[in-house]
Amino acid sequence: xxxxxxxxxxxxxxxxxxxxxxxxxxxxxxxxxxxxxxxxxxxxxxxxxxxxxxxxxxxxxxxxxxxxxxxxxxxxxxxxxxxxxxxxxxxxxxxxxxxxxxxxxxxxxxxxxxxxxxxxxxxxxxxxxxxxxxxxxxxxxxxxxxxxxxxxxxxxxxxxxxxxxxxxxxxxxxxxxxxxxxxxxxxxxxxxxxxxxxxxxxxxxxxxxxxxxxxxxxxxxxxxxxxxxxxxxxxxxxxxxxxxxxxxxxxxxxxxxxxxxxxxxxxxxxxxxxxxxxxxxxxxxxxxxxxxxxxxxxxxxxxxxxxxxxxxxxxxxxxxxxxxxxxxxxxxxxxxxxxxxxxxxxxxxxxxxxxxxxxxxxxxxxxxxxxxxxxxxxxxxxxxxxxxxxxxxxxxxxxxxx
Numbered sequence: 001x002x003x004x005x006x007x008x009x010x011x012x013x014x015x016x017x018x019x020x021x022x023x024x025x026x027x028x029x030x031x032x033x034x035x036x037x038x039x040x041x042x043x044x045x046x047x048x049x050x051x052x053x054x055x056x057x058x059x060x061x062x063x064x065x066x067x068x069x070x071x072x073x074x075x076x077x078x079x080x081x082x083x084x085x086x087x088x089x090x091x092x093x094x095x096x097x098x099x100x101x102x103x104x105x106x107x108x109x110x111x112x113x114x115x116x117x118x119x120x121x122x123x124x125x126x127x128x129x130x131x132x133x134x135x136x137x138x139x140x141x142x143x144x145x146x147x148x149x150x151x152x153x154x155x156x157x158x159x160x161x162x163x164x165x166x167x168x169x170x171x172x173x174x175x176x177x178x179x180x181x182x183x184x185x186x187x188x189x190x191x192x193x194x195x196x197x198x199x200x201x202x203x204x205x206x207x208x209x210x211x212x213x214x215x216x217x218x219x220x221x222x223x224x225x226x227x228x229x230x231x232x233x234x235x236x237x238x239x240x241x242x243x244x245x246x247x248x249x250x251x252x253x254x255x256x257x258x259x260x261x262x263x264x265x266x267x268x269x270x271x272x273x274x275x276x277x278x279x280x281x282x283x284x285x286x287x288x289x290x291x292x293x294x295x296x297x298x299x300x301x302x303x304x305x306x307x308x309x310x311x312x313x314x315x316x317x318x319x320x321x322x323x324x325x326x327x328x329x330x331x332x333x334x335x336x337x338x339x340x341x342x343x344x345x346x347x348x349x350x351x352x353x354x355x356x357x358x359x360x361x362x363x364x365x366x367x368x369x370x371x372x373x374x375x376x377x378x379x380x381x382x383x384x385x386x387x388x389x390x391x392x393x394x395x396x397x398x399x400x401x402x
Contacts, residue, residue, distance in 0.1 A: 025052035066106030207344035
């Protein structure tokens, strides 16, 4: 037994990799069992004593799953890599646990939670038929991450998720649709005159994500080189509202080439902003070279209200999506805003642009891009048949004729 000064607790070895901790919080004695190395036991003892000092201590033998889930969310919902996830993801994880898991599992002591309890929860999902298969899969992933963190922090020895009988199936995901070249032209042209024209054109001809486009600044555009930098995105959370954030990972931060027509659309948009900043009406022949916009002026700020505009206030992402859907429907298209990204990727791949190039341009994972490709168009298999048909004709036609 390792003896320590009063109040610091003690560590006693119970087996080859088993340690019993004894300590006091506010004069009350507690014990805890840790499986691992002695260093793990020392670290856990320090955590328990620190929790006692801050008033957050919970008897390890009595901690419920609900209490642990709350603690996991509070520390940023780290996964296998022991890193916090984004604020929007934390809110989503908390919502999934609160709505679909905690009503059933919250009061079960964490150390007594069994795979049978989780199997029962999943059977309940199937019986009630209220959750879409994909949502069930998300719940499973969040629950796995939460209990995996409990293992890493020595709250439990083994995650009950390892023994779950039936893992929810995600079902067939909706890869969306991809427009043919002519339909894309018709859709984008249909937004001319709309406050969304620049946004839709940029989405369609860059393949960027909605929240990336809404976070673009004029400083991200290099007209001379026809380059556009994508370095940030909007994030909407309950805690912070709408704010700017860095890329989720480094491959999302990129510089892409744009064509002359899109460049013209963007420069025309900038001219409008310069006129608004200077208070010059449309059509007036005035030199705008001396007018300056704020350094962090957005390409697509919130539309002006009562004649005033803030060049640094972003549009509300959901409002943009809603307005796009309404206008697209009037033009005869049943399409999501996100499908513009899929359309851009699909058109590039159809025209022979290498997968790696398309993935880098769109900040996408090449493997995911390949899985989604050809699931978006009804004509994809016809195109494949035409290609192989031309090849087979050149090889087999002569043989059959002979």
